[in-house]
Amino acid sequence: MSDFRRGYHDIGGRPAGPVEKTTHPFQPWQKTGEAIRVALELKSRLVSLDELRRGFESFGPELYSTLGFYERRAEALTALLDEKGVMSRGEIGARMEKIAAGRGQSVDFASRTVR
Amino acid sequence: MSERKGRFVSHPDDAVAVVEGHAGADYYALMTEATRQLAIERGLLLQSDIDAVIAALEAPRPEWGAMIVARAWRDDAYRARLLADGSAAAAELGFRIKEAQLVVVENTPTLHNLIVCTLCSCYPRSLLGQPPWWYISKSYRARAVREPRKVLAELGLVIAADVELRVHDSNADMRYLVLPMPPAGSEALDEAELAAFVTRDAMVGAALAGSDAKMPFGRPVPPG
Amino acid sequence: MPRFSVGDRVHIVDLGKAGHIRIPWYVRHKDGDIERYCGAYANPEDLAYSRRDMPPVDLYRVRLRQIDLWPDYAGEAGDTLDIEVYDHWLEPGGSLT
Numbered sequence: 001m002s003d004f005r006r007g008y009h010d011i012g013g014r015p016a017g018p019v020e021k022t023t024h025p026f027q028p029w030q031k032t033g034e035a036i037r038v039a040l041e042l043k044s045r046l047v048s049l050d051e052l053r054r055g056f057e058s059f060g061p062e063l064y065s066t067l068g069f070y071e072r073r074a075e076a077l078t079a080l081l082d083e084k085g086v087m088s089r090g091e092i093g094a095r096m097e098k099i100a101a102g103r104g105q106s107v108d109f110a111s112r113t114v115r
Numbered sequence: 116m117s118e119r120k121g122r123f124v125s126h127p128d129d130a131v132a133v134v135e136g137h138a139g140a141d142y143y144a145l146m147t148e149a150t151r152q153l154a155i156e157r158g159l160l161l162q163s164d165i166d167a168v169i170a171a172l173e174a175p176r177p178e179w180g181a182m183i184v185a186r187a188w189r190d191d192a193y194r195a196r197l198l199a200d201g202s203a204a205a206a207e208l209g210f211r212i213k214e215a216q217l218v219v220v221e222n223t224p225t226l227h228n229l230i231v232c233t234l235c236s237c238y239p240r241s242l243l244g245q246p247p248w249w250y251i252s253k254s255y256r257a258r259a260v261r262e263p264r265k266v267l268a269e270l271g272l273v274i275a276a277d278v279e280l281r282v283h284d285s286n287a288d289m290r291y292l293v294l295p296m297p298p299a300g301s302e303a304l305d306e307a308e309l310a311a312f313v314t315r316d317a318m319v320g321a322a323l324a325g326s327d328a329k330m331p332f333g334r335p336v337p338p339g
Numbered sequence: 340m341p342r343f344s345v346g347d348r349v350h351i352v353d354l355g356k357a358g359h360i361r362i363p364w365y366v367r368h369k370d371g372d373i374e375r376y377c378g379a380y381a382n383p384e385d386l387a388y389s390r391r392d393m394p395p396v397d398l399y400r401v402r403l404r405q406i407d408l409w410p411d412y413a414g415e416a417g418d419t420l421d422i423e424v425y426d427h428w429l430e431p432g433g434s435l436t
Contacts, residue, residue: 009235012261013233014133016132017135019252024248031169035166035169043164050387054358054387057359071137071138092146095152095153099149100145261409262413282421286363287361
């Protein structure tokens with residue numbers, strides 16, 4: 001049924017639920033995530049916006065439908081840093097576990113949760 | 116697949132509803148912190164690099180766009196320049212639109228403009244700040260191009276049948292700002308008073324100026 | 340010199356490319372009119388793969404009628420949609436209207 005040439009992010013015209021006029025504040029981690037990407041681009045031309053877009057257009061429809069806007073961008077940034085050999089997903093994951101342990105928490109990578 | 120087909124081409128997936136989804140915020144907050152630590156430890160970034168970008172992200176706000184709109188309402192020559200070259204006219208007031216070219220589209224008694232980005236969520240962030248939640252939602256991205264009158268009604272704005280509704284899908288190197296119509300009865304007000312009627316949503320085309328001007332804007336401050 | 344002028348009828352093609360593309364599915368195979376020439380810009384299809392030194396491509400805004408985009412469009416017949424399209428996704432259009 002799907003045409004492989006239509007990206008799963010290419011949703012213009014598809015049916016969807018009501019548009020809700022709720023507001024959510026711009027979270028500190030969301031700002032930091034945007035800032036890391038922009039700063040890496042400004043300083044070293046490491047991650048252009050189009051590369052980031054390619055990142056969330058290629059990590060698969062399941063993740064795309066599960067994640068929100070800023071979560072998609074964080075996932076895409078990790079994928080790109082890994083692809084470019086800047087820092088591997090494994091290194092980022094190990095650091096996530098270390099930070100979580102310091103807070104008495106653990107990371108479940110399969111379900112993308114921290115508890 | 117380049118040959119012309121009929122007037123309508125089937126759109127695979129058009130019957131499949133878009134899933135909204137907001138999972139994993141804690142997980143991605145932790146991932147972002149891990150990335151930040153590693154980037155600094157490896158000398159890719161200084162914390163001050165990150166802080167400088169955060170400051171630049173936090174500075175823009177709807178009041179900046181409102182200053183441009185209010186000037187255009189009071190100065191016909193400025194309005195003409197704004198519609199001809201949005202970026203240059205914004206720069207006249209000290210606003211640099213960094214991410215792309217600014218295109219300003221004007222509402223009239225017979226035309227209403229609405230901005231969306233179906234592919235991601237392009238928005239004039241360096242002028243208006245971060246977009247509202249509904250703008251980045253998949254529901255808005257998916258539906259605003261196909262049933263814009265219904266979406267606007269859900270957002271509280273009914274467009275009369277004799278008004279043309281024009282949707283702008285912001286998908287590449289342009290960013291868009293709607294120049295709303297001034298509210299009735301505002302003829303005697305000065306620019307700063309007028310700017311208080313111009314909400315963020317009015318500059319996206321999701322509201323009329325003055326109709327829901329609830330934000331306590333105060334006097335707009337130019338960029339530092 | 341840009342290939343098209345304001346008011347020209349154009350047809351948006353489907354290049355069938357994979358990868359990062361900024362031309363949404365719903366406007367492919369559709370006809371519209373050139374609304375303005377936007378200038379020449381680096382092609383996102385290159386930028387997405389770190390190819391930063393390719394020649395810029397012409398970008399236009401194309402105006403389409405909503406009733407030409409959606410068979411079941413429920414708005415008014417005069418409603419329109421404007422979208423940016425790179426030159427290589429356009430061909431001279433139209434005998435449809």
